[in-house]
Amino acid sequence: MGIIKNYIEKKKKGMEKLHVRKIIAYKVSNIAMSVFRFLLLLGLGYVILYPLLSMLSYAFNGDYLGNATFVWIPSKFSLTNIKVAITYLEYWDSLKNTILLATVSAVLQIFSCSLAGYGFARFNFKGKNLLFLIVLLTIIVPPQTYIISTYLDFRFFNFFGIGKLFGFKVNLINSFWTFWIPSIFSMGLRSGLFIYIFRQFFQGLPRDLEDAAYIDGCGAFKTFLQIMLPNAASACLTVFLFSFVWHWNDYFVSNMMFQIKNEPLSVVMFRQADFSRGKGPVGIDWNMKYMLNAAVLLNILPILVLYVVAQRYFIESIANVGIKG
Amino acid sequence: MKKGKSKLIERRNNVGYFFIALWIIGVIFFFLKPAIQTLIYAFSDVIVKDNMATTFIGLENFRKILFEDIDYVRDLTSSLTDMLYEVPIIVIFSMFIAGILNQEFKGRTFARVLFFLPVIIASGISIEILSSNGMSTDVSGKDTVFMFKTVMLENTLAEIGISSSLVSYFAGLINRIFNICWKSGIQILLFLAGLQTVPKSYYEVSSMEGATAWEEFWKITFPLLSPYTLVCVVYTIIDSFTYYQNKIMMLIKTSYDAQKYGYSAAESWLYFIVILVILLLVTKLIFRNVVHIDE
Incomplete structure (x- = not known):
């Protein structure tokens, strides 16, 4: 009886370990996925938003000569x-x-x-x-x-x-x-x-x-x-x-x-x-x-x-x- | 008894004509008549006076377009190759993005809003001006370079020793990323709608059976999306053909503005026939592989 009980205990522990490992793997892959997703969406979002942001930047810019030190925020705000x-x-x-x-x-x-x-x-x-x-x-x-x-x-x-x-x-x-x-x-x-x-x-x-x-x-x-x-x-x-x-x-x-x-x-x-x-x-x-x-x-x-x-x-x-x- | 019933059904079905009556008038006067008229123009020399005076000249306009015009055939082939290159990329890209936007994550609504933005802006003149914001003159001051271009990456990849054709394909892909993003709004929308029709239970069963995400995609998602893929491909082709900045469209407009009505009509009819042939081929090719589960 004792042997069998021992065996079952052992098996259970092994299973638990396997389980934990699986959960960790699952969690890691989940995090990797969200990081990948975030970076991808960020990059593509930039491509999509770029013309709109530059539009705003140009539209409110009063500095027509162009100032190389300012890229996005206009140096001279004007309407x-x-x-x-x-x-x-x-x-x-x-x-x-x-x-x-x-x-x-x-x-x-x-x-x-x-x-x-x-x-x-x-x-x-x-x-x-x-x-x-x-x-x-x-x-x-x-x-x-x-x-x-x-x-x-x-x-x-x-x-x-x-x-x-x-x-x-x-x-x-x-x-x-x-x-x-x-x-x-x-x-x-x-x-x-x-x-x-x-x-x-x-x-x-x-x-x-x-x-x-x-x-x-x-x-x-x-x-x-x-x-x-x-x-x-x-x-x-x-x-x-x-x-x-x-x-x-x-x-x-x-x-x-x-x-x-x-x-x-x-x-x-x-x-x-x-x-x-x-x-x-x-x-x-x-x-x-x-x-x-x-x-x-x-x-x-x-x-x-x-x-x-x-x-x-x-x-x-x-x-x-x-x-x- | 039976005859009477079928007559009743027939009468009820004929009510349908009343529903489409407006459309029938419209299609005759705003589609068929203009289409036939331009077809007549295409075979004629048109002189504008109070009305249009046409003299029949047979295939003369078409002969001029195909054998004398230096731009038409060249522009047609270039827009065809552009299309062959871009349509698969746009469809795959939008399927991929739709897959991502279908997942549950924080900020999903915002991401969706962002990716559908092109739907409301990209069809107008605005995007023309907006995309020129990304242009800058290069060092020599001669060529205009688009900002999302990858000269550096190309050189690096070539130095590593990747074959040049692969590099140029890859670089071409990246150089077009702006266009692709801005042209796939509707397509992403369509695929997202498609993804919502795939029953969740299918995935539950397959994951219980131990299928990997890769297998799930190819065995469940991809086949069930196929009707949407067809719509997407057709939409993308039509979109790229009828885009007014398309070279052929510009040509047609130029001849129209020069009051060469017959010539421009011939140009547009030739163009339309090419579109139709391509659409028929593509639809036939894809339709064989479309999977229908309902019904």
């Missing part, structure tokens, strides 16, 4: 750059334009794309697959390919040919309608992607929801508006955020559509950036690098604020929507 940038960007006007353009377009896109996405997700009408293929095609084909024709359509806009009967046409260039009209018909900026997002989302919702509504005698549209859309709040938020940001940052289409007035920030800024390459009006004290950085700061500040406030939704958004190949 001149910001003030000059506000003047040349016509900041408050362009900001108003940008916000108006982006918000209305985003809301219209939510409306039209959710309708189309729901149609593609729940109804098996004839030609559905072919039509959805066209949706995918609209994602792939860059607007650059057909923008010329769209531009002319808006230059001589006649309500899809209806106006032609009465010899009627308007010039919509330089107005927000160049963005709003395509958004209403879910062909706005990256609308294809949003239709795809909504379709994925609606496909993931249980059918019982609608069946209950149908049994209660709701029509398809009423079901959509009262049952499905409220349930799709997270998808709507995703689409709103992305649409807003992409409209804010869009430069190519806006540059084409806005030439004289109502320009959003990105267009004005691009022209100022062009000025700095020597095309600008003579005699303006546009101290290039400093002012440009101040202008960029003014441009991204609103979306940066939006991002910080809504970052939780940004990050969770895609997960909620469940995009998949």
Whole structure:
């Protein structure tokens, strides 16, 4: 008996030792992992933050000659750059334009794309697959390919040919309608992607929801508006955020559509950036690098604020929507 | 009885047309019509007056692009090779970062906020100006050098005796780290979403069976992420092709600004066909290996 007991004791101790060793190894590898992770994130974080930090540094710097002893913190703090940038960007006007353009377009896109996405997700009408293929095609084909024709359509806009009967046409260039009209018909900026997002989302919702509504005698549209859309709040938020940001940052289409007035920030800024390459009006004290950085700061500040406030939704958004190949 | 039921279903399905009615109008007037019109321009000589006057000239525009234009073919091949180089790196990088950001650690939220920052800034003109902040003129004063460049490291590695092709690949990787970080925001987001769909129980079972983290990655995570990988690859390719600072995009814009509408239409159509072929090839290649567990 004693021998066996002894043996068991011994074995237990051995096991414990092994256990302790394993725990230590586990802990060491854990610490190594977090150190590695920390260093990696620090390094890459620096790469990402570098341009933003240097932007701040330039924007508030009043020492244009450049002082080699100061790298990050400006030796002479000044708001001149910001003030000059506000003047040349016509900041408050362009900001108003940008916000108006982006918000209305985003809301219209939510409306039209959710309708189309729901149609593609729940109804098996004839030609559905072919039509959805066209949706995918609209994602792939860059607007650059057909923008010329769209531009002319808006230059001589006649309500899809209806106006032609009465010899009627308007010039919509330089107005927000160049963005709003395509958004209403879910062909706005990256609308294809949003239709795809909504379709994925609606496909993931249980059918019982609608069946209950149908049994209660709701029509398809009423079901959509009262049952499905409220349930799709997270998808709507995703689409709103992305649409807003992409409209804010869009430069190519806006540059084409806005030439004289109502320009959003990105267009004005691009022209100022062009000025700095020597095309600008003579005699303006546009101290290039400093002012440009101040202008960029003014441009991204609103979306940066939006991002910080809504970052939780940004990050969770895609997960909620469940995009998949 | 049965017939009546199927008719009811058909009628209900046809309601779908009402839902996509707006889209159908949109796609006809803002996609198909413009696309066909530019296709016509591509085969014509376009003269701008009150309206566009077109004269059919057949393949003349395409012939000029392919055989007379010195820039087009060269820029196309260079942006293709750039893409071949960058897309795999961006996808692997973002998968890796998503893996890290999916772990539990202090400051995770902050790290996530940081890595998604490019999503909201990188698509605009701002980043163009911002990234030029990192530029500085080198000693000779001729070339502009980007600050995240690795001349020293290259020399050191070469002196140690590592083969030059490996060194240049490695250096190329590091030289692009800025671009890669700033271009993979959405991709990280997608992979992170993908990682959240992998059931935790799979890992519990595999660790009970004694699988290492390495095996877990290749046998569980990687296959289950494959649908997301497909989306990521496609997104990255489209993104790099339609990026407005892309050389071809600049070319198209230049001809457009010079009012050579027919020529620029031909340029963009040629470009689009190349994109489409590449996308089809890639999708076909990856789609065969995509794993679907649900359904």
